[in-house]
Amino acid sequence: MKVDVEVKAKPSGIDRFVYEFVRILERYTNYALVSGYVAILLGMERPTQDIDVIVDGFKSKKEFHRFLHEIEKIGYSIAIKKEWVYEIFEKRGEKIDIFTKKQWYFDFKKAKNIWDVNSVKYSIKIKKGNYVFRTAPPEIQVPYKLLLGTDKDIKDAKYIYERLKDIIDIETMKKNARLMKVDLSLIV
Amino acid sequence: MKKTKIKAKRITPLPPVPKLARQRMGKKRRYEEYMRPIEYIAKHRSPKILLYKKARRRVVKQ
Numbered sequence: 161m162k163v164d165v166e167v168k169a170k171p172s173g174i175d176r177f178v179y180e181f182v183r184i185l186e187r188y189t190n191y192a193l194v195s196g197y198v199a200i201l202l203g204m205e206r207p208t209q210d211i212d213v214i215v216d217g218f219k220s221k222k223e224f225h226r227f228l229h230e231i232e233k234i235g236y237s238i239a240i241k242k243e244w245v246y247e248i249f250e251k252r253g254e255k256i257d258i259f260t261k262k263q264w265y266f267d268f269k270k271a272k273n274i275w276d277v278n279s280v281k282y283s284i285k286i287k288k289g290n291y292v293f294r295t296a297p298p299e300i301q302v303p304y305k306l307l308l309g310t311d312k313d314i315k316d317a318k319y320i321y322e323r324l325k326d327i328i329d330i331e332t333m334k335k336n337a338r339l340m341k342v343d344l345s346l347i348v
Numbered sequence: 349m350k351k352t353k354i355k356a357k358r359i360t361p362l363p364p365v366p367k368l369a370r371q372r373m374g375k376k377r378r379y380e381e382y383m384r385p386i387e388y389i390a391k392h393r394s395p396k397i398l399l400y401k402k403a404r405r406r407v408v409k410q
Contacts, residue, residue: 164360168353203352274366282363297363327358335365 163292164284164327167202171289174200174264178211179291180234181258181266188227190216192283192296195267195305199316201286201293202323210257212267214276214296221246235261275300275340284327298324303337306346318347 171179178197185191193201195212218224224246228238237259240248248254255269271277279296286293295301298320305317321328330348337344 162359164356164358166355168355202354278363278366282360284358284360297360300363323354324356327356329362332362332365336363339366339368 161285161287161292163287165202165286165324167286167288169203169288171291174208175288175291177260177264178293181211181231181236182213182293184227184230184234185213185215186294188223189218190280190283190294192280192294194279194296194301196312196316198286198295198301199319201288201295202320204316204319208264210265210267212269214269214271214280216280217250217270221250224250231258275304298328299333299336302328302333302347303340303342303344306337306342306344307340314346321347 174197178193182191182193192214193211194214196206196208197211200206200208218227225242228242228245238245239257239259245256249256249268249270253270253272255267258266258268269276271280279300282297282300283294284297286295296304302317302321305313305320333348334344
C-alpha cells in the first residue's frame with residue numbers, strides 16, 4: 161500500500177490501541193486523526209489522554225449502532241444513553257467521548273466546517289510498523305493548531321511542521337493560515 | 349532527544365483552499381451589492397449587514 165509518510169519506528173502501545181479502533185471505524189466511514197496524537201505518531205515524546213478523531217458521518221442510524229456494538233465487543237464504552245447518541249452525534253453534530261478500560265478515550269467528532277470536511281477528504285496516510293493511519297493534511301493541521309493557540313498546540317504545530325516539511329505545500333498552508341487569521345511566523 | 353526517522357513522499361492530493369463568500373462573488377456583483385440603496389438591503393438582508401454598510405458609508409462621507 162502506498163503511503164505519504166513512513167515512520168521508521170516500532171509501534172507503541174498507544175499506536176496499537178488506536179489502530180485497533182480505526183480498523184473498525186474505517187469499515188463504516190472516512191476518518192482523520194487530528195491534534196496531539198499526530199505529533200506522537202510522528203515521534204514526539206509527550207503524554208496524552210485523548211485521541212481526537214473527525215469522521216465523515218454514518219450512512220444510517222443502523223450503521224452507527226452496528227459500529228457502536230462492534231467497539232463495545234472489544235471493551236469500549238460511551239457515556240451517553242444509546243437511544244440519544246445518534247441524535248446527539250449526527251443531528252446536533254456534538255462530539256461524543258468513547259472510553260476504554262485503560263486511561264485513554266477518543267474524542268469523536270463529526271465534520272462540521274470546511275476545515276473538518278477537507279481534513280477528512282484529503283487526509284494523508286501515515287504508516288508505522290504494519291499499521292496505517294489517516295491524519296489531517298499538515299497544510300490544515302498546522303495553522304489550525306496555531307489557531308487553538310495554547311502552548312501545547314503551538315509546540316505540536318512546530319513539531320508537525322518540522323517533521324513533515326518535505327511534503328508540506330507552503331503556499332497552501334500560508335493561504336489557509338491567512339483565512340484562519342493566524343500568524344505562521346512563529347514556526348516557519 | 350533522538351529523532352525517529354521518517355520517509356515522506358506525497359501521494360494524496362493537496363487540500364483546496366476554501367473560498368470566502370465575498371471572494372466567490374464576481375467583481376461586478378460585489379460592486380452592485382455595495383451600490384444598492386440601504387433601504388433595499390434593510391428589506392432583503394440581515395440587520396448585521398445593514399450596520400456594516402452604514403458604518404462603511406459613514407467612513408466614506410468623512
